[in-house]
Amino acid sequence: MRTTRFVAPAAAGLLAVAGLTGCGGGDDADAPAGGPIAVKATDSACEVGSTEIDAGQVTFKVTNNGSKVNEFYVYAAGDRVMGEVENIAPGLSRELRVELPAGTYETACKPGMSGRGIRGALKVSGTAASVAPDAALAEATASYQRYVRSQTAALLTKTEEFVAAVKGNDVAKAKALYPVARTYWERIEPVAESFGDLDPKIDGREEVVEEGMEFTGFHRIEKDLWTTGDISKDGPIADRLLVDVKAIVAKADAEKLTPLQLANGAKALLDEVASGKITGEEERYSHTDLWDFNANLEGSKAAVAALRPALEQRAPDLVKQLDAEFANVEAALGKHRAGDGWKLHTQLSKTELKVLSDSINALAEPVSKIAAAVAR
């Protein structure tokens, strides 16, 4: 048996073929966070776990719960096959790994291996990698970074003043500084939220206790200021707040957001308004929700302003719509000014809150289109 003589060349031949297939640079293509997207296929249905995903390496885990052999396809426009997995026998699960750039796709299960299959839409939104580098977008990143740095500097200054007031047991001054310091925080909140558990330490509400965390930060001091008025024991809490704010400022200053993160951040700020500020949930003791509302709005506007030159090129109509809706929200909110600041949440009627809520929702609609325009 002189097998070695040809086994080696044959193996080399296969490796050459495998080499031809280009293994994507040979880097470890790990599944994206959250693991594979589950697809439940039966003889008459095709349930795709999530239909709006991020671009890049996508893994689908297709389970066939039907009685017929199934196939799973991802089609681009014109039914171009991006990826497929065949021979999914009844009761089995198979994986499909496929590289998807941003765009709209269709998924299809084919029970019985024939026909067009059971189709479903799949929306893939771009990552930085798939956004064409252009001058306007690069400028957007740089200009927003300047904005963030201006805000973090003010946040640090005002937090220091606030902490000093708390430690000096000056309740009135602390109460006055509280919403001001938070304004700078709320303007850049989406940036801050990307730094893991620093955000709940600084901005966590009482519910963090349920997650096994200590209740610290702004809202802990807020509670003491407005419920008991006793902040004599809050020295350590105030010190920690300052340490945490310093840490987040250092991180935020170094952070370069992609144009897409900017677009998503602008939207996230409006969601914040709708979920936390309109409801009065955020500032439950001080009721200074409108300060936060205004800060979120300004932060959102700043992100959009940074993207503006790029949007003018790509979607001029969208820019007009954004301007109109921003003006609309500002007008609605402007009615509730009180001196240098704002009315308390408790001073607004249900109807007034409803008007604010509607105007925010109307603005969120064009803002949610920015990401797609940027990714074009």
Added chain:
Amino acid sequence: MFATYLIGLREGLEATLVVSILVAFLVKSQRRDRLPQVWAGVGLAVALSVVFGSLIQYTSTSLLRTSESREFFEAVTSVAAVVFVTWMIFWMRRAARSIAGELRGKLTEALAVGSLAVAGMAFLAVVREGLETALIFYAAAESVAGGTGAGSLLALIGGIATAVVIGFLLYRSALKINLSRFFTWTGALLILVAAGILKYGIHDFQEAGVLPGLNNQAFDISATLDPNAWYGALLAGMFNITAAPTVLELIAWVAYAVPVLVLFLRKPAAPAKPSAAPAATPTAPAPPAATAPAAAPPAESTATTPEPAPAAVDAAAVPSPRA
């Protein structure tokens, strides 16, 4: 379960068909010494499929992990397999002519092919679908581990075992028929197989986006040719005959099968010795239509031995198409 069984049958048939003809040919032309190379090629392909499959299934390797890279791999190996099988067809034909012209001395010369070619052919026949089959296996094994019972794994193994049995029966019946007829039948069979592999490769290239026209279907007879039925699985497994081929697949199939069949079945050049025995009974060429030829051809009325002595060899080596 039956559906899973058919997957195993379909995936297994593609390889066993080529391998069993190759083995039958080597045995009939007294080249048993080449058999270890065939099994080595098969073994290497199986081993590679199993190893690669497990890497893909259980590690984070990126080699061949995406579906398009596997698509491309199957397309490339398919085209390579077509080249090899075509070469094998004409290699066998040349051997047949040597026998026909009673140039027995030249037979060894005609058969003097590198062991690498034989091993390579067996290897390609198996590795084409080996990786996909291995991946199905791991999926089935996982479902067993998940506690759903071993049904699907057993069904899959049963399907592959059936394919091997069919291959063995083909081999046995191939041994029974006389040499010239064997060449005609198996050659025609191999041409259909190769045309099917080419069609499959074209389809994979279309799916990988290398070739256009994936949705341009020539016809769709899935109503009559159900891919979930046993005959659908058999036809797909042996000749890659599918119910809804694309126009390009069909063109590739015809463009390959017709000229190769004509070349294969045309009258050979006049044998060197004019005293060669006249043609006895030209056997009809295999019909180009796919009428499942897996069944043994009708046995000769004359009692045939598994290994016909050279004297009993039919003089009409290559039949002429009916005028």
